[in-house]
Amino acid sequence: GAVVSQHPSWVICKSGTSVKIECRSLDFQATTMFWYRQFPKQSLMLMATSNEGSKATYEQGVEKDKFLINHASLTLSTLTVTSAHPEDSSFYICSATMWGSGGLNEQFFGPGTRLTVL
Amino acid sequence: AQSVTQLGSHVSVSEGALVLLRCNYSSSVPPYLFWYVQYPNQGLQLLLKYTTGATLVKGINGFEAEFKKSETSFHLTKPSAHMSDAAEYFCAVTRGGGNKLTFGTGTQLKVEL
Numbered sequence: 001g002a003v004v005s006q007h008p009s010w011v012i013c014k015s016g017t018s019v020k021i022e023c024r025s026l027d028f029q030a031t032t033m034f035w036y037r038q039f040p041k042q043s044l045m046l047m048a049t050s051n052e053g054s055k056a057t058y059e060q061g062v063e064k065d066k067f068l069i070n071h072a073s074l075t076l077s078t079l080t081v082t083s084a085h086p087e088d089s090s091f092y093i094c095s096a097t098m099w100g101s102g103g104l105n106e107q108f109f110g111p112g113t114r115l116t117v118l
Numbered sequence: 119a120q121s122v123t124q125l126g127s128h129v130s131v132s133e134g135a136l137v138l139l140r141c142n143y144s145s146s147v148p149p150y151l152f153w154y155v156q157y158p159n160q161g162l163q164l165l166l167k168y169t170t171g172a173t174l175v176k177g178i179n180g181f182e183a184e185f186k187k188s189e190t191s192f193h194l195t196k197p198s199a200h201m202s203d204a205a206e207y208f209c210a211v212t213r214g215g216g217n218k219l220t221f222g223t224g225t226q227l228k229v230e231l
Contacts, residue, residue, distance in 0.1 A: 004161075034219075043208060043221045044162075093161050107219060109154075109161035 003027055004096050006110035013084055014118055021079045021113045023094030029074035030096035034107065035067070038091040050077050084117045091115075120145040120211045124222035132230050137196040139225045141183075141209030144190065151192040152210040152219070153183055162208065168192065179203070204229045 003026040013019050023033055032051050036044040048069050050056040056069035066088075068080040077096075081088050091114050095107040125140040143149055150169050154162040166177025173185040183194045192209060209222040 043223045046218065111161040114159065
């Protein structure tokens, strides 16, 4: 149980185009989903937190107009990288939470999406 | 605010040897602590977590970690390394039952024959 999928697993696009990445919780309803960015050989940096039906909360320094997040249902969140540029090339990972024992909202991570912008 | 420090970005051990990955945290409130493993081009898999109660926590694949409040540490250990343990390991902290995870910079574990 508690499986999170991401699609696509990798994508290559031209500079200036937009790319949409999907994050799905396959066997549970996610109260909250998170989007992370990971540069090569570095740690995960939280980009934004999204709750179903409400606007995402972005971390300081993350451009909300650049990285559009939509959380239309309890099982699906999407991240759209608008007008992508080579510096947006990165590994994007989502996670989803559900209520766990003792109230701890354990995060379950997707397999990640490798974005390369040419 | 909370933070995590992982000492040693690269650790190399021989197969069968003890694995010790270090993690120190800083938190203004009792922390919840996690260790995750990441294989190349994959997401993160939870190894183990500490919330409350017993300070020695056992996880998957033979790993365990001990929460030491006096040392603000949560080091990850495994008695005998296996080749399949080669991966990137991340320590993370969250405030109480809060959602936001703060990750350490990661430790790349290499297992040699």
